[in-house]
Every structure is written in C-alpha cells, then in structure tokens.
Amino acid sequence: MRFFRQLLSRVLQALALVLAVVVLNFILVHAAPGDPVETIAGVSGGMSPELMAQLRLQYGLDKPLYVQLAVYMGKVLSGDLGYSYFFNLPVASLIGExxxxxxxxxxxxxxxxxxxxxxxxxxxxxxxxxxxxxxxxxxxxxxxxxxxxxxxxxxxxxxxxxxxxxxxxxxxxxxxxxxxxxxxxxxxxxxxxxxxxxxxxxxxxxxxxxxxxxxxxxxxxxxxxxxxxxxxxxxxxxxxxxxxxxxxxxxxxxxxxxxxxxxxxxxxxxxxxxxxxxxxxxxxxRRDYPTILGVLLFASIVVVVMNQVTDMVYRLIDPRINAQ
Incomplete structure (x- = not known):
C-alpha cells in the first residue's frame, strides 16, 4: 500500500510539473517577437490585410493571451495539440513522424x-x-x-x-x-x-x-x-x-x-x-507556435519520465534505497 501511495504521489507531481511547463512555454513562446501571420505572408510572397485578419481569426490570434492560453490548455488536456500553421497538419502527427x-x-x-x-x-x-x-x-x-x-x-x-x-x-x-x-x-x-x-x-x-x-x-x-x-x-x-x-x-x-x-x-x-x-x-x-509548443511538451514529458526512471534504477543499483 505504501508503494502505491508513493507511486500515485509521484504521478500527480509529474502531471502538475508538466502542466506548469506547458503554461510557462506558452507564455514565453508568445512573448517572443514576431507574428506567425506575417511570417506566412512573407513566405507566400505577400498577403492582403483582409486575408491576414482572417488568418488571425482562424488561428485564434485575435483573442487576448489569457483566452488563447485557456483554449490551448483545454485542447492539451483533451489530447489535441492543434494544427501546424506552416505544415497545415496535426501537430501530434508531425511529432509522431x-x-x-x-x-x-x-x-x-x-x-x-x-x-x-x-x-x-x-x-x-x-x-x-x-x-x-x-x-x-x-x-x-x-x-x-x-x-x-x-x-x-x-x-x-x-x-x-x-x-x-x-x-x-x-x-x-x-x-x-x-x-x-x-x-x-x-x-x-x-x-x-x-x-x-x-x-x-x-x-x-x-x-x-x-x-x-x-x-x-x-x-x-x-x-x-x-x-x-x-x-x-x-x-x-x-x-x-x-x-x-x-x-x-x-x-x-x-x-x-x-x-x-x-x-x-x-x-x-x-x-x-x-x-x-x-x-x-x-x-x-517560421513562428509555428503550435508545433513549437508540441515539441516542448513532448520534451518535457520525456524529461519527467526519465527522472522517474532514474529513481527506479537507483533502487536496482543500491538496495539500501528500498529500505528507506
């Protein structure tokens, strides 16, 4: 029973840490200079102001940052990492490839x-x-x-x-x-x-x-x-x-x-x-926010999992840790 309580505590701590990293990554990425729509317009050779406004509306970039964060957190919790602005593909499939x-x-x-x-x-x-x-x-x-x-x-x-x-x-x-x-x-x-x-x-x-x-x-x-x-x-x-x-x-x-x-x-x-x-x-x-955030999320999960694996390897190498 003690082992399961420790395991549950570690899992909850890991989830809280990943969620905190998601929020921090979102704020830092959006605070960086540059505009994804302007980048897309530059790659495509130019774009009218109306089309640029339509793209901002489509990607949700016209909303305040806290609203964008709330929408993104809701999608992440449901397993949806969004669509790539540049590749026009689901971020999850891009990462999976x-x-x-x-x-x-x-x-x-x-x-x-x-x-x-x-x-x-x-x-x-x-x-x-x-x-x-x-x-x-x-x-x-x-x-x-x-x-x-x-x-x-x-x-x-x-x-x-x-x-x-x-x-x-x-x-x-x-x-x-x-x-x-x-x-x-x-x-x-x-x-x-x-x-x-x-x-x-x-x-x-x-x-x-x-x-x-x-x-x-x-x-x-x-x-x-x-x-x-x-x-x-x-x-x-x-x-x-x-x-x-x-x-x-x-x-x-x-x-x-x-x-x-x-x-x-x-x-x-x-x-x-x-x-x-x-x-x-x-x-x-290319200022592809969803893809950047998806890669950072995956890297964060890998780091958290590796820390837990390191703790388990500790117990295999040194049996004295199991007695604590």
Missing part, C-alpha cells in the same frame, strides 16, 4: 556515451597516475570543451571532403530500398556521425565523473576488506566498487536527458537529421 528518428539518435548517443565514458573512467581509476589515465583525462577535457555544433561542422568537413567514407546528411541514402537488413545498415551508417557528435560531450563528463567516483569508492573500508579476503582484483573492481560508483553517474544521466534533447536540435540541424530537433528549428524560424 519525427519521434523515432530523435529517439534513435538520443538513445544511441546517451547509451554509447554512458557505456564508453564509464569504461574509460574505470580504466583511468585503476592506475590514476598512469599513461592511460593521463591520456583519457586529456581526451575527456577536449571532448568537454568542444561545442556540439563546432564538432559537428568539423566532422562534416572531415568526412565530406578529406575522408568521404561516412554520410554527413540525412537518415537514409537516396537509393535506399526502404526495408530489410540493407536499410537497417544504411540507417546505422548515417547514424555514426550524429551519435558521435552528440555523445562526445557527455562521454567526457561520464568518464570524469566515473573516475572520481571510482577513486572515492576504491578508498573505502569495504573495498579494503574485500581485498583482505583475497578476492580477485577484477571482482573487487567490477562487482563491489563499480556498483557503488555508478550512483552519481546515473544521477547525471537522468538529469541531463533534457540537455541531450536540446543538443539534438543542433546536431539534427547540422546533419539534416529528420527528427524533432530539426522540426523545432524549422518551426522557430
């Missing part, structure tokens, strides 16, 4: 950065003054300092001009068959550079964090006791030390998922990856 590409990119970047960063951190902590540790430290600092967009542009130049061995744009080749193993391999081939670009910064952070956590845990009393019992170094390192050192890494992983989603906007723009980041970028340029 782009979600798989973004999830593939983000999850690939996060998981690869987590696994590789933690591995490098553990290797670095085994001999903190060794050559390998110093090399990993320098590599981590370079990855941490390099901006995502700059790294993406450099990789495009490198693999488009100098060594043209990897695709630098899109998700599939023009001659892709659209099915089978060949199509899967083609998508993975296009995924290499965007994943590496997005994951490099987080790989550097995870390696530094896991190294510090491992050094702290390796100096603990229970590690000395395990070694005094004659346990193999591999068992002490990976079974006892790593499990405790993973807690801060998992914390950062869960909290930074929103940053990864934000970084995906830059990466998808550089590599023309057909995901939510690219959709958000195009929508901002």
């Amino acid at each position: 782009r979600v798989p590409a973004t999830l593939l990119l983000v999850l690939g970047a996060v998981l690869s950065a987590f696994v590789m960063g933690t591995t490098l951190g553990v290797l670095s902590a085994r001999k903190p003054n060794g050559v390998l540790s110093q090399f990993i430290t320098v590599l981590s600092m370079v990855g941490f300092a390099a901006p995502v967009f700059w790294m993406g542009i450099m990789l495009v130049i490198l693999f488009a001009s100098v060594f043209p061995i990897l695709p630098v744009a899109g998700m599939r080749s023009i001659d892709s068959s659209g099915g089978g193993i060949a199509d899967v391999l083609d998508v993975l081939h296009h995924l290499v550079l965007p994943t590496f670009t997005l994951g490099l910064v987080y790989l550097a952070q995870y390696s530094r964090l896991s190294r510090a956590a491992m050094l702290d845990v390796l100096g603990a009393d229970f590690i000395r006791t395990a070694r005094a019992k004659g346990l193999a170094d591999r068992v002490v390192l990976y079974k006892h030390a790593l499990r405790n050192a993973l807690l801060p890494v998992v914390t950062v992983l869960g909290l930074q998922f929103g940053n990864v989603m934000a970084g995906a906007i830059l990466v998808e723009t550089v590599f023309n990856w057909p995901g939510l980041g690219r959709l958000a970028f195009e929508s901002v340029l």
Whole structure:
C-alpha cells in the first residue's frame, strides 16, 4: 500500500510539473517577437490585410493571451495539440513522424556515451597516475570543451571532403530500398556521425565523473576488506566498487536527458537529421507556435519520465534505497 501511495504521489507531481511547463512555454513562446501571420505572408510572397485578419481569426490570434492560453490548455488536456500553421497538419502527427528518428539518435548517443565514458573512467581509476589515465583525462577535457555544433561542422568537413567514407546528411541514402537488413545498415551508417557528435560531450563528463567516483569508492573500508579476503582484483573492481560508483553517474544521466534533447536540435540541424530537433528549428524560424509548443511538451514529458526512471534504477543499483 505504501508503494502505491508513493507511486500515485509521484504521478500527480509529474502531471502538475508538466502542466506548469506547458503554461510557462506558452507564455514565453508568445512573448517572443514576431507574428506567425506575417511570417506566412512573407513566405507566400505577400498577403492582403483582409486575408491576414482572417488568418488571425482562424488561428485564434485575435483573442487576448489569457483566452488563447485557456483554449490551448483545454485542447492539451483533451489530447489535441492543434494544427501546424506552416505544415497545415496535426501537430501530434508531425511529432509522431519525427519521434523515432530523435529517439534513435538520443538513445544511441546517451547509451554509447554512458557505456564508453564509464569504461574509460574505470580504466583511468585503476592506475590514476598512469599513461592511460593521463591520456583519457586529456581526451575527456577536449571532448568537454568542444561545442556540439563546432564538432559537428568539423566532422562534416572531415568526412565530406578529406575522408568521404561516412554520410554527413540525412537518415537514409537516396537509393535506399526502404526495408530489410540493407536499410537497417544504411540507417546505422548515417547514424555514426550524429551519435558521435552528440555523445562526445557527455562521454567526457561520464568518464570524469566515473573516475572520481571510482577513486572515492576504491578508498573505502569495504573495498579494503574485500581485498583482505583475497578476492580477485577484477571482482573487487567490477562487482563491489563499480556498483557503488555508478550512483552519481546515473544521477547525471537522468538529469541531463533534457540537455541531450536540446543538443539534438543542433546536431539534427547540422546533419539534416529528420527528427524533432530539426522540426523545432524549422518551426522557430517560421513562428509555428503550435508545433513549437508540441515539441516542448513532448520534451518535457520525456524529461519527467526519465527522472522517474532514474529513481527506479537507483533502487536496482543500491538496495539500501528500498529500505528507506
């Protein structure tokens, strides 16, 4: 019963947080300079004042902001994210089409950065003054300092001009068959550079964090006791030390998922990856309010869910949390 009460409390808190984010996003988006109708008129090559007034009436932009917010909240609660001003399609369908590409990119970047960063951190902590540790430290600092967009542009130049061995744009080749193993391999081939670009910064952070956590845990009393019992170094390192050192890494992983989603906007723009980041970028340029708000809502839900998943992973890694 206690578990269900905690679960219900977390769900209610998550819903309240998402609703608060929806309201804040709506106010900030509409407070930004620019007019969607004027943008549409500019794209179409001009528009009469009467037609512009008709569009404002059609989109509800002629009403006060608080009325627009009330109407939008009512639609969101009913599951309706509205219609895109520019694409003239339901926002929900636009997001649904782009979600798989973004999830593939983000999850690939996060998981690869987590696994590789933690591995490098553990290797670095085994001999903190060794050559390998110093090399990993320098590599981590370079990855941490390099901006995502700059790294993406450099990789495009490198693999488009100098060594043209990897695709630098899109998700599939023009001659892709659209099915089978060949199509899967083609998508993975296009995924290499965007994943590496997005994951490099987080790989550097995870390696530094896991190294510090491992050094702290390796100096603990229970590690000395395990070694005094004659346990193999591999068992002490990976079974006892790593499990405790993973807690801060998992914390950062869960909290930074929103940053990864934000970084995906830059990466998808550089590599023309057909995901939510690219959709958000195009929508901002065109003042497409419903699409912007829909993407922000989806990102908010993902971040809230990931925070809850992080808490559950905590309980799997450290059973002591379940006893509290």
